[in-house]
Structures are given as structure tokens and as C-alpha cells.
Amino acid sequence: MILVAQGWPVVGEPPGRLGRKRAVGWTVSDGRATGLRVTLLGEFAVTWESSRLKLDRCTQRLTAFLALRNCWVRRAVTAVALWPDADPDQGRAALRSALARLRRVDAPPLLEEARDLIRLHPAVAVDAREVFQLARRVLDHASLGDRAALETLCARGDLLPEWFDEWVVLDREQLRELRLHALEMASTLLTAQGRMAEAAQAALAAVQAEPLRESAARALVKVHLAEGNWGLAITRYRAYCQVIRQELGLDPSPQMRTLFDHLWPPAERPLAALAAARAG
Template sequence: MSSNGVYLELLGAFELSYAGCRIPLPSGAQRLLALLAVHTAGVYRGAAAELLWPDCVPRRASANLRTALCHGRRAGPVTAVECVDQRLRLAPVVDVDLPLVRVTAQRAVTEGTPAAEREALVGRLRDELLPRWPDEWLVLERERWDQLRLHALEGLAERLRREGEYLDAFQTALTATQIDPIRETAQRILVEIHLAEGNRACAVKRYQEYRRLLRRELAVEPSPLMTRLVQDAISA
């Protein structure tokens, strides 16, 4: 939560709050604040209107932007949107969950965190970026977020595995597989956890389930690295 009391959430669902109280906003104002939150350097007014209302003629898009700006400019007594030389940007007093989660995830992977904070982090990494919003400009931003959270979950799971925290490591890696079942990194970590615990049968079962998924969806095999990992365990 911001020390100024202004907080913008984009993960899971949009919500703007001031001093802990939710601020209701029309759809256009929500979309404007979300756009500025992910484009931290700011967006020119014309570009913002075009991105947010791509199906409207320029005059109508500009009018929609003015309306959205009127509704979204303030959060309680605080100015939430600044305009400098035709460039709109989110005011520095507004904290956004997306970069805060990013920093927390990086610290958890590199330095480690207490169990309670780690559990909360994994919960946030499970959240999608503005789910069900149809805006085209969000496609690339969602891909960025998905790659960031997958790397964070996998890095955290690997760190926990090395430290012998097998249950937390397993649950963290499992969260990554729920986001992208095809991606091998988290699946391989799950196999390694089973092997570290001495559960060779579970490791083989996990590998076989993943191999069937790849064959069914993509007609490919797991990587030689993962296959060798299981083969070495069986022959040991």
C-alpha cells in the first residue's frame, strides 16, 4: 500500500483505492489508468486515444479520452494523472501492484523471503493481468507478465528445492505448470523434487504424464535433458 494511500491493482482485477477505500470509476477511466500504469514513461494524448478506442474516428476517440481523463484524473484528494507537453502519465504518488510484485519476486528468487511473504507472493504471481479485458494493447503486456511470473515461480521453486524445502518448492513449481502446462522448466523441477525425496515412481509418473501431454498437443517429445534425468534415476 502506498504511503500516500493511493493504490492501483491490475492483477486479478482492476481496483483503484485511496486510504483503503475503493474508488469506483467508469470503464474508460479504468482503461486509461491501466494504460498509463504499464507505460510508465507516459503516453501522448493522441496515441492514448488511438490505443484505447481503435474503432473510433479520431474526433470521437479524443472526446472519449477527455471524458476518461476527467473521471480518472483524481484519486480522492490526490492528482492521479499528470499531463506534461501532451504526454499523459500516472502520477508518482500512485503505487501500482505490478511493479511492486515484480520487485518482491526478484528479491525472493535472489535473497529468499519468509514463508508468509513467499506464500502471498505466489498467490499474486498466480493472478492474471486484467483478465477478460478485450483491449488489443494488453496482448503484449500479458505476454510480458506471463513470462515474468513464470521465470519468478521457476526460480523460486528451484531455490526452495536446493534448500530442501520440498513441499513449498513443489507447490510453487505446480503453480507455474498451471499457468503454462507445456513449458518444460517447471515440469522438470517437479521431477527433480520427487527424485530428491526418493520418490522415483512419482518422478517417472510425472515425466510420463508430461510426455503424453506433449505428444497429444504438439507431437513432440520432452527434451533430452529431462529424458536423461529420468533414465538415470531408473538405472541408478
């Protein structure tokens, strides 16, 4: 799973006396890689000071695999994950070859090695990690932060959408769900703070990512209702009803329908909600 330690702690040095670490790539005097960034959302890319590095398919997959694991990973585990159909000797040889090619990249260190362990260099920025950590902060601490944090969370793009390795598919679904929950929570928090434009932005990002997700549509309707934009709320409600009827043959849940209860007298609420759904 994304950013979960697999066998070693997420932070700190590799356990035991593993010998001197070796940075894979261009050596810099202070041991830090500045300006290196791995992009995993929407597409794969490694950039250094705005220049895109050229990596072959094998080194791309190795870099992506380690970028999704914020920890040291055993070489044997990496070889099996990246070359599952190869025999062990072939997998290890392919990994050694990929590491050798990364050492020749003319850029600051991208990876680190310590005997039988490897990891992405700690100073390399990873966009998926940033979204993951921000989403966790929103969900764990009910705090979003500044406008830049919202823009990061709203940025569209699934994790490596054209990659179908098992380790990518699982991480893609995890990050997608986490981001959607965080966007919905952010919309609720921003509405409570009176930041209505940003609340609508967060809710709309969730709707655009998953049009059939009722909790996302419900979050957007709540923003419109909180602003007193009843017409917009009903329009969004109708649009969601149309989508789920066409795609799934379903009606919205009672949770969605009761959002409009305060607009009509109690005796008229069921009929009014039904009319709102089916009008137009």
C-alpha cells in the same frame, strides 16, 4: 511493453519546463496518495483503504494503460492507444472527458498531468508492477527473498484476462512469460537452499499456469527427486507425458527423460525411462 518508458525516463520529473504538475483526483496536503491500489491481475479494480472505487469503462482503460507504463506518456500517444479507430480530434476529446471524470473521483490523486504529459500517480500501488519487479529480481540477481515474495510470485491471475486491446495482449504475454521463468528459477534456488516445500510451491504454480510447459514440469520433478520422493517424481512425469501426448502428440524431451538416469544402472536407463512414461 509493460513498465517500459515510452518516450520519457521511467523515473523523475518530465523533461524541460513543462509547468506545474497537477494531480488528478482528491487533493491531499502532503502530495501523496496513501492506500490507493490498482489491481490488474485476474480483474481490474481500484481500491482505496479496502473500498472499491467505481470507474466507468473509459476511465478504467485509461487507468490500466498508465498503470502499465511506469513513466510520463504523451496525451496524443494515450488517445491513439485507447481510441485507435477514432479520428485524432475524437480521441483527444475522449481523453479529456475521461480525465475530467477522474478528477471528480472522491479519493487521493490517481493520475498526474504536466501539460501534454500524463502518468499514474507515483504513490499508487500496482499489483502487476510488483510481480514484474519481483520476477526481474529473481532472474537478474538469483534472489527471491522472504515467504511474502514467494506468495506474490505464485499468486494466480493473468493480466486483465478479459481485455483484448493490443496494448494489453502484448503486456499480458510478456508478464506471463517473465513470471513463469521466475517461478522456475525460484524453484531451483529454493531447492538449493533446502526449502523444499517452497520449491515445490513455486514449481507447482508454474505447472498450474501452463500445464504443457515442459520446463515447469521438469522443475517440479526435480524437487521431488531432490527430496527422495521417487514415486511422486515418476507420477508427475507420467502426468506430464499423458498431457502432451493427448494435446500435442509428442513425447517428453531427452532433458526430461534423463532426470531419472541415476535411479537405474546405465544399461537399463532408456527402457526404464520409457516404462516410467508409459506405465499406468
